[in-house]
Structures are given as structure tokens and as C-alpha cells.
Amino acid sequence: MRPRRALTLRGTGALLAGICCLIAANLIGAPILVYVGVLLIAVTLIALLVVRLPRRSGSVARQISTDLLTVSETSLVTVRFDLRALRAPHGLWRDVLPDAVSGDAAGEYPSENGLLRYPITGVRRGVWAIGPLMLRTVDPFGLAQREQAFGETRTITVVPEVFALAPLAVKVGASGGTAHTSSSRLGQGSDNLSPRRYVSGDSMRRIHWRATAHRGQLMVRQEEEESSPDALVILDRSSARWATQGEEADPAFEAAVSLCASVAVHLVQEGYGVDVVDSAGNALGTLRGHEDDREGLLVALAMVSPRGAARDVVTLVGGTPPGPLVYITGSLDEDAAEALRPAGAAAAMLFATELSEDAAQAAARRGWRVAALGADIAEAWAEASPEGIGVGDVPR
Incomplete structure (x- = not known):
């Protein structure tokens, strides 16, 4: 932040005029100019003291x-x-x-x-x-x-701005947006019938308070299955997909981030549990219908930027294929599109900001519903949304 000068243009002019009058008085021998010059300089200095001396x-x-x-x-x-x-x-x-x-x-x-x-x-x-x-x-x-x-x-x-998107024509995935698939990972709960001791990573909502009071230590329920995400949104942040970052924002990447936020919020409103990760597998947010989850995701997306390299989609998905799978990327060529696998998702949607016809066809052969992402995010979503994909139409 550049500080302002102590004298205004008027004050600078008055000071210079006073100095010129003193010089001219010596050159032409005009005493009146001495008085004028001294007056201008004095008034300027007094004005400077008036605004600078008071302590505020x-x-x-x-x-x-x-x-x-x-x-x-x-x-x-x-x-x-x-x-x-x-x-x-x-x-x-x-x-x-x-x-x-x-x-x-x-x-x-x-x-x-x-x-x-x-x-x-x-x-x-x-x-x-x-x-x-x-x-x-x-x-x-x-x-x-x-x-x-x-x-x-x-x-x-x-x-990022969150846009209203059209609802899915059908509920996709085994859960249909209303239930959740099971997970037996340690720290997330397993399908046993008796309480067990609390393990770091267990949800506090699964604490069995009666068993805790009886045994004097934290116990968690095992008769209930912990749900795992049934929708996955992946934001491809790999540097190879985006223009070099400068002082100005990249409109393509900004549109991708906005689409990522819009899709995640939209899917959770449709009844899905949603996980949002980047292309390296880093978690950006998890939405389960709580307002805090939404704010946490938006804050995380407010600070993302292109970096690193992308991992294989199958690795990111893991062992349980999601229902809707949304992959958002930048510039996509035919070879890269051919390498993208939908990992058994019930509805795989691919959005790219730069998409050639050959790349679109290669992705479609893999089982993706493809759309070019431009300024109209809602239009791109409508283009890629599954209209007739059901549980029995899982792309291979």
C-alpha cells in the first residue's frame, strides 16, 4: 500500500511558488517578492504541522x-x-x-x-x-x-458459487440415494452383535452409553453398520490439465471448482452421502446432510489450486463402486480419456473444460457420460446427467 505524500498538489505548488519568489527577489531586486515567498512557505509549513503533529x-x-x-x-x-x-x-x-x-x-x-x-x-x-x-x-x-x-x-x-442443478431423472446405484452400503473397516464399525471397546477413528455417534457406564470405559455399538459414501466427486487438480497459474484467475479452473461444489451440494440434497476428493486422493469434504459439512467443503474449495499429478480412478474409488461418480478435469486428450476408467460406478459422469471429439468418444467407450464444461454449469450438468441409467446398467 503506497503512502500518500505529506503535501497535496496545491501545497506542493505553494511551496515551489514561495521558493521561486525568494529566488526572483534576489535576481531582480524586488523586496515584495521576499514577503510573498516567506508567506507562502510559512503557510505551507504551518498547514503541514497542523495535520501531522496531533497524536491520534x-x-x-x-x-x-x-x-x-x-x-x-x-x-x-x-x-x-x-x-x-x-x-x-x-x-x-x-x-x-x-x-x-x-x-x-x-x-x-x-x-x-x-x-x-x-x-x-x-x-x-x-x-x-x-x-x-x-x-x-x-x-x-x-x-x-x-x-x-x-x-x-x-x-x-x-x-465458489453454488449453482442449482437439475435433479437426476432416476436414482442410480444400489442405494438409490436413500440407503448406504456397508463397510467393515476398523475404526468405522463392523457387523458384529456385541459392543466393543472404542478405537481411535470411531464415530462418537456410535458410542454405546449403557455399556460404557457398565464397564467404565468407552464402548461402541457393532450391531449397526456404519455407512460408506454412495456418491463420489473427484476434482482433477493435476498441473498437466490446467493452464499455468498467474496473478489472474483461470476461468476454466474456477468453473471446475464451482461445478464441484454445485454437484456435491446437489447430490446430498438428492439423498446421497457424498465424498469429495482431489485427483491425488486428498479429501476435500464429506457431506452427510449437515450444514457444517457444506461449509467445510466450501472453505476447502476456496483454497484449492492446480498442483501435483493424478492417480488412477480405480485407486481413488477403492473396493466399493459408488452410485454416481463425477470426475471434473481440465484439458483432456484422447490418450488420457482412454486411461480413465469409471471403476464400476452406476452412473459415471465426466466433465472437461477442454475436450476434443476424439477424447469424448474415447471416454464414452469407457462408459462415461461426457460433457464439455463451459460458462453454463447447469447446462453441462444437464448434458451429462444419466436419464436412463439404473442399477442394471452399470458401465463396465
């Missing part, structure tokens, strides 16, 4: 109407500013905003109160800092100015 301090508290700001969403920022000085001056205030948000964060500082409000709109996802608050005061003659920073910055998270 203040406290700043910011409140944002939404915890998470979505791209293209508008939120209201309220700033409470308490200035302590010999005299609270009239001036101009501005809150320093990052390029990731837009808003008219400036105005005239009110002397009667320190409550400031302005709207902001999300422009680019990520975690950004708002602030500090800058107060600019100018002397009555407009010759000198002072801009001072008050308070700390406030972090704001801009999350």
Missing part, C-alpha cells in the same frame, strides 16, 4: 453480515471506529479491499459517530484480508494531508 489513536471493529462470502454474492460490512484525538477532524475514510472483492469502501468521515457501512461483492474465491481502515485529513487550505491506518485486518473467505 483509534479502535476498529468490523462485522460482516455473512460468515462466508460467495462469488457474486453481496454482503454488508459494518465498521465501528472510535477515534481518540484532541479534535475529531472531518476527513475521508477508506477501507483497504483486496482485488478479490469489490465495493465502495470509502466516504466522508462523520464527526458525530464512528459507524461506517458499505457493501462488498465476492469476485474471486480465496482467503483475503480486509483493512486496515485509512483516515485521510486535510488542512482547511488544502495544502497538507495526512493518511493514517487504524486497526487490524479482518480475514474474509470467498467461496
Whole structure:
């Protein structure tokens, strides 16, 4: 943040004019110019002292109407500013905003109160800092100015936009979006009939409180099966699929992240349990219908960027094929499409931001329903959504 000069343009002009008058007075022998020059220089210096000498301090508290700001969403920022000085001056205030948000964060500082409000709109996802608050005061003659920073910055998270998507024509997968398949992994529960001791990784919701009270140690239920995800969304972050990252956001990658968030939220609304992972197998979020799950996923997606390499889809899926499987990638050629396997998913949907006809045909032969991802996310989803895929139509 570049600091403002101590003198305004008017003040700089007055100071230079005063110096020129003194020089001219010596050259042409005009005493009156000495008085004029001294007056201009003196007034400029007095104006500078008026705005620079008073000691000012203040406290700043910011409140944002939404915890998470979505791209293209508008939120209201309220700033409470308490200035302590010999005299609270009239001036101009501005809150320093990052390029990731837009808003008219400036105005005239009110002397009667320190409550400031302005709207902001999300422009680019990520975690950004708002602030500090800058107060600019100018002397009555407009010759000198002072801009001072008050308070700390406030972090704001801009999350990807979530679009409304068309519902699936049929419920796909063995669960049909209403039940869950079983899992016998240690720490996730198994299909036994008696309580067992708590193991690190067990869900706290499975604690058997009666057995815990009886034995004096944590016990978990084993007569109930722990559910495993029946829908999987994979965001391909591998560097080979995306343009080199610079200061500007890549529109293709931003569309992919937004589609990832939209699909995950949409599938959980349709009754599926949803896991979201990247192409390296790192978990980005798990949705089971809780609002905290949704916010956690959006925060994770707010900070993702292309990196690393992709693993095989079959490895990412594991032993139990999901119902819907959504794979979101960038530039996809024929060889890469041929290598993508849907891993026995009941409905495998592939989205690519750059997709040749040969690559689309290769992916279709593998069993994917393919769509090119452009600016219209809802249209791409409608194109790839299964219209007649059921349990008996699992692609091989």
C-alpha cells in the first residue's frame, strides 16, 4: 500500500511558488517578492504541522453480515471506529479491499459517530484480508494531508458459487440415494452383535452409553453398520490439465471448482452421502446432510489450486463402486480419456473444460457420460446427467 505524500498538489505548488519568489527577489531586486515567498512557505509549513503533529489513536471493529462470502454474492460490512484525538477532524475514510472483492469502501468521515457501512461483492474465491481502515485529513487550505491506518485486518473467505442443478431423472446405484452400503473397516464399525471397546477413528455417534457406564470405559455399538459414501466427486487438480497459474484467475479452473461444489451440494440434497476428493486422493469434504459439512467443503474449495499429478480412478474409488461418480478435469486428450476408467460406478459422469471429439468418444467407450464444461454449469450438468441409467446398467 503506497503512502500518500505529506503535501497535496496545491501545497506542493505553494511551496515551489514561495521558493521561486525568494529566488526572483534576489535576481531582480524586488523586496515584495521576499514577503510573498516567506508567506507562502510559512503557510505551507504551518498547514503541514497542523495535520501531522496531533497524536491520534483509534479502535476498529468490523462485522460482516455473512460468515462466508460467495462469488457474486453481496454482503454488508459494518465498521465501528472510535477515534481518540484532541479534535475529531472531518476527513475521508477508506477501507483497504483486496482485488478479490469489490465495493465502495470509502466516504466522508462523520464527526458525530464512528459507524461506517458499505457493501462488498465476492469476485474471486480465496482467503483475503480486509483493512486496515485509512483516515485521510486535510488542512482547511488544502495544502497538507495526512493518511493514517487504524486497526487490524479482518480475514474474509470467498467461496465458489453454488449453482442449482437439475435433479437426476432416476436414482442410480444400489442405494438409490436413500440407503448406504456397508463397510467393515476398523475404526468405522463392523457387523458384529456385541459392543466393543472404542478405537481411535470411531464415530462418537456410535458410542454405546449403557455399556460404557457398565464397564467404565468407552464402548461402541457393532450391531449397526456404519455407512460408506454412495456418491463420489473427484476434482482433477493435476498441473498437466490446467493452464499455468498467474496473478489472474483461470476461468476454466474456477468453473471446475464451482461445478464441484454445485454437484456435491446437489447430490446430498438428492439423498446421497457424498465424498469429495482431489485427483491425488486428498479429501476435500464429506457431506452427510449437515450444514457444517457444506461449509467445510466450501472453505476447502476456496483454497484449492492446480498442483501435483493424478492417480488412477480405480485407486481413488477403492473396493466399493459408488452410485454416481463425477470426475471434473481440465484439458483432456484422447490418450488420457482412454486411461480413465469409471471403476464400476452406476452412473459415471465426466466433465472437461477442454475436450476434443476424439477424447469424448474415447471416454464414452469407457462408459462415461461426457460433457464439455463451459460458462453454463447447469447446462453441462444437464448434458451429462444419466436419464436412463439404473442399477442394471452399470458401465463396465
